[in-house]
Amino acid sequence: MDSNGDMFDSAVNLEQTHYKEGHEEGYANGLVSGKEEGRQVGLKTGFEVGEELGFYRGCIGIWNSAIRVDPNHFSVRVQKSISQMNELLKKYPISEPENESVSDIMDSLRLKFRAICATLNVKLEYNGYPKASDVENIEF
Amino acid sequence: MRKVKVLTIKYGTKLSKNWTVTVQFCKMEGHIAADLYGEALQQSSIQSCPTSAADYALNDAQDNGSDDWCNEDGDSCEWESERIRNQFVTVGYREGLMAGQEASAQDGFNIGFKQSVSAGYNLGIVRGVTGALNCLPDDLKERLAETAQKRNKLKQLHKSVHSLSTSDALKLFHKEQTRTSSVHKENPKPDCTQISDEGVLENYYKELQSIIKDTPAIEACLDMMKQ
Numbered sequence: 001m002d003s004n005g006d007m008f009d010s011a012v013n014l015e016q017t018h019y020k021e022g023h024e025e026g027y028a029n030g031l032v033s034g035k036e037e038g039r040q041v042g043l044k045t046g047f048e049v050g051e052e053l054g055f056y057r058g059c060i061g062i063w064n065s066a067i068r069v070d071p072n073h074f075s076v077r078v079q080k081s082i083s084q085m086n087e088l089l090k091k092y093p094i095s096e097p098e099n100e101s102v103s104d105i106m107d108s109l110r111l112k113f114r115a116i117c118a119t120l121n122v123k124l125e126y127n128g129y130p131k132a133s134d135v136e137n138i139e140f
Numbered sequence: 141m142r143k144v145k146v147l148t149i150k151y152g153t154k155l156s157k158n159w160t161v162t163v164q165f166c167k168m169e170g171h172i173a174a175d176l177y178g179e180a181l182q183q184s185s186i187q188s189c190p191t192s193a194a195d196y197a198l199n200d201a202q203d204n205g206s207d208d209w210c211n212e213d214g215d216s217c218e219w220e221s222e223r224i225r226n227q228f229v230t231v232g233y234r235e236g237l238m239a240g241q242e243a244s245a246q247d248g249f250n251i252g253f254k255q256s257v258s259a260g261y262n263l264g265i266v267r268g269v270t271g272a273l274n275c276l277p278d279d280l281k282e283r284l285a286e287t288a289q290k291r292n293k294l295k296q297l298h299k300s301v302h303s304l305s306t307s308d309a310l311k312l313f314h315k316e317q318t319r320t321s322s323v324h325k326e327n328p329k330p331d332c333t334q335i336s337d338e339g340v341l342e343n344y345y346k347e348l349q350s351i352i353k354d355t356p357a358i359e360a361c362l363d364m365m366k367q
Contacts, residue, residue, distance in 0.1 A: 018225050022232025023239075030240020035248035037241065038149055042252025043317075045151060047310055049253075050260025051267070058268020062284075065358050066276055069283045094261070097151055097253040098246075122275040126267050128306020 042097070049106075052129065053094060056109055059124060060086050063116075078119050085112045147241055149249040259313055262345040263301065269348060269358070270298035284357045293351050301344055312340050 063082050066073055074082070088109050093099040110130070117124055273281060273294055285291045304312075316339035352358050 015224075015228050018228035019232035022229035022234075023236035024232075026233035026236025026238075027240040027243075028236075030237040030242075031244045032240075033237070034147065034241025035244040035251075037147065038245035038248025038250075039252035039255075040248075041149060042249035042254075043256045043314070044252075044310060045249070046253035046256035047260035047313055048306060050257035050262075051264040051306060051309070052260075054261035054264020054266075055268040055271075056264075057261075058265040058270075059272040060268075061265075062269055062272035062276070062358070065284055066280055069357055070280060073280060094257060095254060097250050102151065120275070124268075124271045124275060126271070126302060126306070127304075128309070 046097070048128070049102075050094070052106075053089065053092060053109075055126065055129070056085065056089055056113060059113075060089065075119070078116060081112055081116050081119075085109060085116070088112065147245045149245050151249075151253075255317075256313060259341055260309075263309055263341055266297065266301050266344045266348045269352075270294055270301060273358075274298050285351075285355055286357075290351055290355060293347075297344065297347055297351070309341060316341065 060082060063074070064086075067079060067082070088105055091101075092105050092109075093102065096102075273284065276284070281291060285294060320339075
């Protein structure tokens with residue numbers, strides 16, 4: 001091995017050492033800041049998802065109570081939709097944000113809800129309920 | 141050259157679907173590192189250590205374009221090697237920072253999600269119960285909530301939550317969260333002056349519970365609401 005090669009090697013090694021030194025510290029700081037950034041997004045998403053699910057739960061609760069005191073108040077078709085929504089809501093894995101079924105169940109819930117509201121001719125949405133156009137493209 | 145960093149967090153695993161949450165950090169490549177790393181520096185506990193890589197990153201940025209090495213007497217070679225060192229440390233720091241953020245963002249998302257989901261859920265229940273009840277015909281309303289007093293309370297509650305948008309509710313939630321966490325830090329032992337001070341959002345839910353508690357026709361559906 002000649003001395004030039006040695007010098008070159010050591011220079012490359014030194015660069016790698018410097019790079020590694022920076023990388024390790026950056027990584028450690030990135031873990032902290034990335035976790036916090038992610039947490040902030042999670043707080044918003046979790047609240048919104050929870051709100052929407054609780055909203056459906058509350059509506060279904062009242063509709064079921066109404067059916068109990070007056071079984072003929074809603075048509076058979078609407079009653080069937082309500083019980084289907086109820087099943088979907090029970091299936092929703094609310095505490096598993098990474099579960100792959102959440103988007104499908106949420107889509108079905110929204111469709112059923114919209115159909116029920118249209119049949120009953122009521123407007124129940126709140127300020128912040130995802131608009132039909134938002135459903136296609138949610139961005140933060 | 142503009143370098144855009146994209147952090148992707150999954151909500152559900154279908155990447156191309158609606159629920160994919162994307163956080164974008166846009167920063168100018170080669171822009172002053174103080175700007176790039178300013179936030180990280182504030183959060184970093186090692187910021188006071190003069191040999192930290194982030195400081196090199198800062199120094200490096202401040203030295204960019206400066207020509208004071210010409211004025212120095214003789215140790216420009218040493219300075220040059222220091223400058224090269226800083227460059228490598230800076231590149232390493234930047235790439236490490238992104239890799240670290242990428243690695244922990246999903247974790248943080250899941251943590252935040254679980255912290256807020258039940259507060260949102262409870263508000264949603266108040267919205268749903270009072271909203272759906274409000275849309276029923278009067279005779280059904282009367283059979284579900286027998287007294288005019290109850291119906292009035294439920295109507296008032298509906299008005300209150302209906303005038304509150306989700307984004308305002310989120311702001312309240314953030315405020316309540318930072319307050320409770322600071323209370324915990326300052327007073328590890330519960331202080332009697334703080335206990336009665338409930339959050340606004342939580343109060344909506346508690347009020348609904350107290351109205352429905354002795355309303356058998358609706359109460360039955362409340363058990364089922366617990367998730």
